[in-house]
Amino acid sequence: xxxxxxxxxxxxxxxxxxxxxGWKKGDFTFNPEPAYFNSAEELSEFVYDGFCxxxxxxxxxxxxxxxxxxxxxxxxxxxYSFNQLIKEHRVIREKAYxxxxxxxxxxxxxxxxAQGVKGITDIKGAEIDGDCNELKVETLYGEKTVxxxxxxxxxxxxxxxxxHMIYDELMLESADTLDADRFTDVEIIENLTxxxxxxxxxxxxxxxxxxxxxxxxxxxxxxxKCVFDSTxxxxxxxxxxxxxxxxxxxxIRAFHVAGxxxxxxxxxxxxxxxxxxxxxxxxxxxxxxxxYGVFQAGEDIGQTSPLTDYTLDDxxxxxxx
Amino acid sequence: MHGIGVFVCHCGSNIAATVDVKKVVEMAKxxxxxxxxxxxxxxxxxxxxxxxxxxxxxxxLSGIVVCSCSPRMHEATFRKCAEKAGLNPYMVEIAxxxxxxxxxxxxxxxxxxxxxxxxxxxxxxxxxxTSLEAGESGVIKRALVIGGGIAGIQTALDIADxxxxxxxxxKTPSIGGKMAxxxxxxxxxxxxxxxxxxxxxxxxxxxxxxxxxYSEVEKVSGFVGDFTVEIRKKARYVNMDKCTGCGVCMxxxxxxxxxxxxxxxxxxxxxxxxxxxxxxxxxPVIDPTQCIxxxxxxxxxCEKFCQAGAIDYKQKDEVITQKYGAIVVATGFEVIKxxxxxxxxxxxxxxxxxxxxxERIMNAAxxxxxxxxxxxxxxxxKNIVFxxxxxxxxxxxxxxxxxxxxxxxxxxKHAMLIRDKYPDVNVTVFYIDVRTPGKNFxxxxxxxxxxxxxxxxxxxxxxxxxxxxxSLLVHGVDLIDGKQLKISADMVVLAAAIEPNPTVRNIxxxxxxxxDTNNFLTEAHPKLRPVESPTAGVFLSGVCQGxxxxxxxxxxxxxxxxxxVGLLAKxxxxxxxxxxxxxxxxxxxxxxxxxxCPYGAISYEDKLINDHGIRKTHRVAVVNSAxxxxxxxxxVACPSGVMDLQGFSNxxxxxEVDAICR
Numbered sequence: 001x002x003x004x005x006x007x008x009x010x011x012x013x014x015x016x017x018x019x020x021x022g023w024k025k026g027d028f029t030f031n032p033e034p035a036y037f038n039s040a041e042e043l044s045e046f047v048y049d050g051f052c053x054x055x056x057x058x059x060x061x062x063x064x065x066x067x068x069x070x071x072x073x074x075x076x077x078x079x080y081s082f083n084q085l086i087k088e089h090r091v092i093r094e095k096a097y098x099x100x101x102x103x104x105x106x107x108x109x110x111x112x113x114a115q116g117v118k119g120i121t122d123i124k125g126a127e128i129d130g131d132c133n134e135l136k137v138e139t140l141y142g143e144k145t146v147x148x149x150x151x152x153x154x155x156x157x158x159x160x161x162x163x164h165m166i167y168d169e170l171m172l173e174s175a176d177t178l179d180a181d182r183f184t185d186v187e188i189i190e191n192l193t194x195x196x197x198x199x200x201x202x203x204x205x206x207x208x209x210x211x212x213x214x215x216x217x218x219x220x221x222x223x224x225k226c227v228f229d230s231t232x233x234x235x236x237x238x239x240x241x242x243x244x245x246x247x248x249x250x251x252i253r254a255f256h257v258a259g260x261x262x263x264x265x266x267x268x269x270x271x272x273x274x275x276x277x278x279x280x281x282x283x284x285x286x287x288x289x290x291x292y293g294v295f296q297a298g299e300d301i302g303q304t305s306p307l308t309d310y311t312l313d314d315x316x317x318x319x320x321x
Numbered sequence: 322m323h324g325i326g327v328f329v330c331h332c333g334s335n336i337a338a339t340v341d342v343k344k345v346v347e348m349a350k351x352x353x354x355x356x357x358x359x360x361x362x363x364x365x366x367x368x369x370x371x372x373x374x375x376x377x378x379x380x381x382l383s384g385i386v387v388c389s390c391s392p393r394m395h396e397a398t399f400r401k402c403a404e405k406a407g408l409n410p411y412m413v414e415i416a417x418x419x420x421x422x423x424x425x426x427x428x429x430x431x432x433x434x435x436x437x438x439x440x441x442x443x444x445x446x447x448x449x450x451t452s453l454e455a456g457e458s459g460v461i462k463r464a465l466v467i468g469g470g471i472a473g474i475q476t477a478l479d480i481a482d483x484x485x486x487x488x489x490x491x492k493t494p495s496i497g498g499k500m501a502x503x504x505x506x507x508x509x510x511x512x513x514x515x516x517x518x519x520x521x522x523x524x525x526x527x528x529x530x531x532x533x534x535y536s537e538v539e540k541v542s543g544f545v546g547d548f549t550v551e552i553r554k555k556a557r558y559v560n561m562d563k564c565t566g567c568g569v570c571m572x573x574x575x576x577x578x579x580x581x582x583x584x585x586x587x588x589x590x591x592x593x594x595x596x597x598x599x600x601x602x603x604x605p606v607i608d609p610t611q612c613i614x615x616x617x618x619x620x621x622x623c624e625k626f627c628q629a630g631a632i633d634y635k636q637k638d639e640v641i642t643q644k645y646g647a648i649v650v651a652t653g654f655e656v657i658k659x660x661x662x663x664x665x666x667x668x669x670x671x672x673x674x675x676x677x678x679x680e681r682i683m684n685a686a687x688x689x690x691x692x693x694x695x696x697x698x699x700x701x702x703k704n705i706v707f708x709x710x711x712x713x714x715x716x717x718x719x720x721x722x723x724x725x726x727x728x729x730x731x732x733x734k735h736a737m738l739i740r741d742k743y744p745d746v747n748v749t750v751f752y753i754d755v756r757t758p759g760k761n762f763x764x765x766x767x768x769x770x771x772x773x774x775x776x777x778x779x780x781x782x783x784x785x786x787x788x789x790x791x792s793l794l795v796h797g798v799d800l801i802d803g804k805q806l807k808i809s810a811d812m813v814v815l816a817a818a819i820e821p822n823p824t825v826r827n828i829x830x831x832x833x834x835x836x837d838t839n840n841f842l843t844e845a846h847p848k849l850r851p852v853e854s855p856t857a858g859v860f861l862s863g864v865c866q867g868x869x870x871x872x873x874x875x876x877x878x879x880x881x882x883x884x885x886v887g888l889l890a891k892x893x894x895x896x897x898x899x900x901x902x903x904x905x906x907x908x909x910x911x912x913x914x915x916x917x918c919p920y921g922a923i924s925y926e927d928k929l930i931n932d933h934g935i936r937k938t939h940r941v942a943v944v945n946s947a948x949x950x951x952x953x954x955x956x957v958a959c960p961s962g963v964m965d966l967q968g969f970s971n972x973x974x975x976x977e978v979d980a981i982c983r
Contacts, residue, residue, distance in 0.1 A: 088911035089925075089940050223961035224939075225907045232904070232962060232972070256960040308916035308958060312830070 001048065001129050004101065004171050009040040011071050017097050018068030021059055023052040030109055030123045034059060036070075048073065048172075050126030053106035053153060055266050057082035057091070058219040064092040072096050075103040076174065077155070079165040080262035080298030081219035086166075087301050088260070090222050100167030104132040104175035105148065105156040110274060112137065112151045117144050128172055149177070155265030155278070158182040165299060182263070186282050205247040207273040214250075214267035214277050220257035227252075254280035259288060259307035262298040291315050325447055326357040326382040327440065328373055330364035330389035332419055337362075339423035339432040345388060348437045352444045356380055365395050373399070374406035384412040384447040388440050390419040393846070409452035411898065411968055416443035438981055445980035449973045453898035458947050460546040460894060461646040464885050465490065467538055467828060470498020471517060471871060472863025472878045473651035474524045479882030480649075481529035485889045488643060489524065490533045490552055492824070493582070495600035496521055498653055502583060502677065504684040506871055507734040508765035514599060514686075521601045535606055537824075539640065541648070541831040542921055544948055545858030546894045548645045556636040558607035558615070559593070563631035566603035570623035570632065571595070579611045581688075585678045587696065588688035593623050598686060607634075647885040650842055650854070651862040651878070652828060654819040657712045661719040665708065665815055666785040671696040672793060673785060673813045676707075676731055683738065693743060695812055697791060702812040705739060706795045707732050707750040708782045712818035714753060721818045723839060726868035728816035729756045733769040735814065740773040749776045749808060751797050759870070778806065785813050821865055833919055833950075834859045841867050852881040857950075860884050899968035900949035901956060903942040906932055908963045910940030914955035922948035923955060 011017045024035035024045040032047045034054050055078045063070040074082055079100065085091040107126055112135070119140030125148065126135060135151055137144045158181070162174035189197060215221045215228070228249060263285055267277040288295050292306035292314065310316075327349040331337035342360045349358040357380045361369045364387060376382060385408070387399045392415040400410035416439045426432035464480050466473045469491030477487040489496065500506075501521075503513035524530050533552055540551040559570075574591035581590040583597045592611035595603060613620035614634055624632040656677050659667045667673045672695045674682070685691035695702055709728055712720035729752070736748045755777065757763040769775045780798040788794055788809075795808045821840040829836045834854040835843040842865050845853040852861050862881040863874045888894075903914075905928060915923040922945045930939045942964070944955075955964040962971055 088909070088913070090909065090911065222911075223907075223909050225961055227960075227962045230907065230962065232907075304916065308913060312827075 001127070001172075004048065004099075005043055005046060007099070007171065008037070008043055008046070008071065011097065012037070012040050012043070016069070017071040018066070019063075019070050020046075021056050021063060021070050021072040023047050023054065023073075028120075028122065029126070030107070030120070036063075048101065049128050050104065050107040050132065050148070051123075053108075053266075053269055055081055055217075055219060055264050057085055058217070058222065060091040060096055061085065061222055064090075064095045066095075069095060069097050071099055073099050073101050074164065074167070075101060075106075076162055076164050077103075077160050077262075077264055079167065080160065080296065081264050082298070083165050083301050084260055084262055084298035085219060085222065087298075088222070098164075098167045098169075100164035100170045102128070102162070102170075102172030102174040104128065104173075105152040105159070105177035107135070107148070107151050108153040108269070111153070112146055115146050115150060117146060132175060149179070152177060153265060153269055154276075155263070155269070160263075160296070166301075183282065183286050185276070185279055186286050189279065189283070201247065204275050205250055207275055208247075208250065209273060210249065211272060213270045213272065215253060217266045217270045218253075218257065219262070219264065219266070220260045221253065227256075250275075250277065250280060254284060257281060258284040259295075259305040260297055261285065262296070323354040323384070323448060324356040324380055324382050325352075325354040325444055326373070326376045326380060326385045327352075327355055327359075327444065328364055328369075328376075328385065328387045328389075329358070329360040329418070329440070330369065330387065331360065331362045332364075332390060332423075333362065336389070336418050336423045336436075339426050339429055340418055340436040341429060341433040342436075344433050345418075345436050345440055349386075349388075349440050349444065352441055354384075354448050355444060357382065364389050365398055370398070370402040373402050377403060377406040377408050382408065384408075384414070384450055386414045386416055386440065386443040386447055388416040388418045388436065388443070391415075391417050391421070411453040412447065412450050414443040414447040414450065416440045441983070442977040442980040445976040446973045449970065449976055450968070453967055455898045456896040456946060457893045458544075458546055458896050460889060460891050461548075461644045462486065462889050463488070463643070463645050464647045464649060464889065465538075465548070465550055465643070465645040466649045466651055466862070468498070468651035468653055468822075468863070468865070469493075469496030469524075469532070469534065470651060470653045470863065471500040471520070472653065472865075472874045473498070473649070474520050475875050475878035476649050476651060476860075476862045476882045476885070477524055477530050478520065478527065479879050480885050480889075481527045483882070483886040483889075484529070485886065486529050486531070488531045488533060488552075488645075490536050490538055492535070492537050493596060494535045494557070494594075494604075494606045495596045495602070496524065496532060496534060497597070497599075497601070499677075500871060501597060501599075502585070502680060502684075504680050504687075505734060505738060507730045508759070508761045510734070510738075518599045521599070525601045532602065533641075534602060538828060538831065543644075544920065544950065545888070546646050546891075547947070548648055548858065550643055550645060550648070552641050552643065554639045554641060555606075556609075556638050557604065558609070558612070558632065558634055558636050559605055560631040560633050560636075561602065561604050563629045564604040564627075565629050565631075566595075566605075567628070568595075568605075569626045569628070571605055573622050573626045575620065575622055576611050576613050579608055584681045584688050585675070587678060587681055604631075607632075647858050647860060647888050648832060649860045649862050649881050649885060650825070650828060650832070650834065650865050651881075652822045652825045652865045654864040654868075655822055656817045657721065657820050659711070659815065659817060662711055662815070664784050665711065665782070665813065666787050666793065667815060670785075670787045670793060670813075672702075672791075672811060673815065675815050675817045676728065676735065677817075679735055679814050680731075683735070693739060693746075700811075701743070702746060702810075704747045704808065704810045705749070705812045705814065706782070706785075706793075706797075706808055706810040707736060707748070707814045707816065708785075708795075709750065709752040709816045710781075710818075711815040713816075715818075721820060721839060723818075723868065724756065725816075725818045726756070727819070727870045730759070730762055730765070730870065732814075732816050733757075733766045733775070736775040737765075737769040737773045740769075740775060747776065749778055749795075749810075751778050751780055751782050751795075753779075753781065759872070780806070785810075819864065819868055825865055832856060832859050841865065852877055852884055858888065896947060897951055898946075899951040899966060900946040901944045901951065901953070901964050901966050903944060904963045904965065905930055905939070905941045907961055908939065908941040909961060910942065911960070913958045913960065914942055914964050917954045917958040919952065919954065920948045920950055922946075922950075 020037040023032040122138040124136040156177045159178045261281040346358045404410040463486040536554045539553045543549045576592040580586040593607045609615045681687040713725040780800040782797040784796040786794040797806045834856045860881040862878045
């Protein structure tokens with residue numbers, strides 16, 4: 001960790017980067033937030049631990065318009081999003097100095113609370129230098145201990161791996177956190193009857209308060225003007241007519257990011273209502289894998305997306321034969 | 322101020338019998354913006370058009386909806402009519418009350434309800450229509466013909482005679498196609514080569530025709546009037562300029578094990594070969610899969626014997642790029658593979674052959690020098706059974722659902738020729754129906770039966786069983802006598818179905834020309850535009866469009882040629898203004914649209930955009946309206962709805978959907 005901070009200082013002081021895009025301490029130990037650091041002094045606020053789940057690649061859209069180079073800290077899974085943004089010409093590669101940083105699994109406050117922990121005031125054990133086995137949680141009712149693994153975000157249980165898809169330099173070690181199958185939850189829903197599926201989605205999506213957090217955080221939702229905000233389609237009025245339209249928002253969003261979503265899981269991480277939004281995207285990913293062969297958006301800048309490419313091996317072409 | 326006029330056509334009884342047209346008029350009057358609505362028996366007639374023109378002028382209409390047949394039929398008619406009356410032609414919408422309503426409904430109430438809904442949708446759309454202006458584009462005065470069979474040759478000759486440059490691309494080493502393989506042609510029994518080869522020579526000698534044999538179309542871009550085509554000239558390993566066509570190389574070539582494609586695999590050919598003696602160009606090619614020199618580096622016999630020094634083992638494929646105003650597809654057919662027809666023992670007995678193989682056997686230049694003999698032992702056959710409809714008119718998946726059209730006639734021809742030359746040979750033909758609808762066709766068939774004593778049996782063959790003595794036991798049924806037949810034959814000829822040349826799929830994809838479930842190219846209209854593809858500038862000649870015989874192919878080839886000439890004679894073409902357009906303010910420049918554009922019409926520019934006073938340089942999509950065909954793929958690929966198709970904007974389509982759901 002010290003090594004990382006020294007390196008960032010060095011980069012800033014040498015002038016090879018104009019700013020660092022990382023995380024700074026929040027009000028509590030468990031809510032750090034994305035931040036720019038413009039000087040070595042400002043780095044005193046810098047933090048990187050198990051709570052730094054935020055995917056910083058989307059911030060590089062704006063940072064690409066700033067003067068000079070931004071050093072951005074990307075975890076292995078974040079690099080998929082960054083690649084996808086390069087492919088869509090939304091970030092400028094030369095404007096970023098990518099420090100690929102290690103990750104030992106990111107934590108979810110909801111997952112900690114789900115273990116029966118209430119009144120949390122402080123959490124220790126999430127430091128990146130630590131062994132990340134146990135979390136010591138200070139609460140209004142005394143200290144509790146929970147397992148690190150049980151406190152991780154869902155996406156870390158289905159981790160894409162320790163490899164960075166794009167970087168200029170690598171720092172810090174990663175840990176293996178994969179212990180579940182990515183598509184199990186999708187399969188459970190697939191096996192429901194149509195009625196049960198409908199009930200399930202109605203129940204989940206009825207929680208939505210249209211805060212737009214999922215859209216705002218999503219690296220694939222990078223449009224200059226989202227269709228839901230645009231006056232061109234009369235959709236901004238429509239979305240509020242009844243709860244059904246509310247659900248349509250999520251379904252349309254899932255269609256818009258299909259074939260581009262890297263499954264970074266930010267939508268579900270930020271949803272204040274705990275809606276498992278990633279499941280929509282995963283269903284698309286699963287279908288793409290099954291119909292067009294395994295495809296991971298953001299793995300390779302050069303590859304074409306199966307949904308915007310037509311080859312004679314495609315299933316549609318097969319069907320025509 | 323909007324003022325919409327609605328014109329409901331009876332189409333005689335086509336619409337009026339299933340749709341209460343008066344009710345449609347009444348309901349249309351209630352729609353927002355509608356100031357005029359009327360019905361008429363034939364809106365497309367002069368009187369009908371006059372009614373529209375009059376209403377436009379008198380009521381100062383800003384847009385009209387014509388409730389009639391498919392826009393493919395009469396949209397152009399009504400646009401022209403509106404334009405004459407002073408209305409922008411793109412302020413016309415068609416509600417398809419015929420193909421999409423009256424023709425598919427029986428109940429007048431249901432039909433009327435749907436007609437009202439379709440009319441409502443069209444009114445909702447026309448309320449959002451904007452005037453559009455068609456642009457102009459030039460025409461390159463050169464045509465490409467893909468395929469050098471009789472269809473391609475005839476089309477090329479007719480275009481060239483009209484004074485335009487034509488290139489023929491033929492994938493085999495010689496032009497001539499399937500017709501070159503035939504012995505005699507029905508119903509006149511002229512020798513096929515005698516009538517084809519002069520045409521081949523004409524094509525080669527024509528100053529306006531350029532042959533690319535042993536070549537394939539690799540890539541097509543552009544649009545009507547301005548196609549850019551990449552043609553791969555495969556390496557012949559023989560210098561075409563130096564070769565004199567003496568043929569010594571073919572004689573001396575030590576590798577003679579390759580099956581002759583021309584003789585349907587019934588004889589062998591050398592590694593360096595011309596497909597047949599009258600090949601054009603008369604320049605051999607080296608088959609790299611057979612040539613010892615190319616495979617092992619040793620041999621070089623042909624090079625040694627070539628007086629002209631034309632052999633060039635180092636020749637490489639060459640890709641040339643050429644521009645064309647029009648493209649004709651004349652890719653022809655192949656005989657189907659008989660893998661699904663084991664019951665006829667084709668793979669088990671050498672004496673079960675296809676009709677095309679028989680054609681080669683009967684031909685003086687064929688593998689048996691024209692002597693009718695069994696391929697197994699060379700003995701003359703005494704009993705020949707022809708089986709019709711092998712793979713044609715097949716209800717199951719194993720064959721083709723269509724009639725191959727030519728088999729009845731060529732089988733009658735074969736039967737007649739055999740009986741004429743070998744009167745002691747018994748000939749039996751099993752048929753489902755004998756179809757002879759052509760000039761002098763039925764007379765021809767009757768002659769086979771009545772004068773030549775060919776034994777026609779209505780019924781199908783269930784099985785051909787090869788016997789130990791080398792004969793073939795044919796198990797058939799005579800449906801007229803209602804009895805099972807067992808005929809001992811020593812030769813069985815299968816009238817195998819024909820199918821479009823398999824390469825046509827690839828070519829259709831390159832041309833974005835549509836094909837049907839049987840891989841035949843689709844016409845723009847089956848009756849009224851039979852030689853045009855729905856893709857502008859692409860024309861159809863010969864069997865690639867559907868099964869046909871030589872006279873029909875030649876007629877169609879001429880028809881395709883005149884369509885091409887009609888196009889090339891123009892100096893300017895009107896372009897379709899219903900093209901895509903990007904909203905620069907909102908465009909992300911993400912490339913999603915360019916990725917899906919089949920026409921390569923979208924590029925990107927870094928443009929200074931003034932967004933309500935904030936000036937910023939953005940990467941934005943730019944549509945080349947000359948290349949854009951208005952397919953709309955980009956509009957659905959764009960995540961922020963920035964791409965819009967003029968005349969079919971997202972708002973217009975949503976308005977239609979809303980009107981339907983109201």
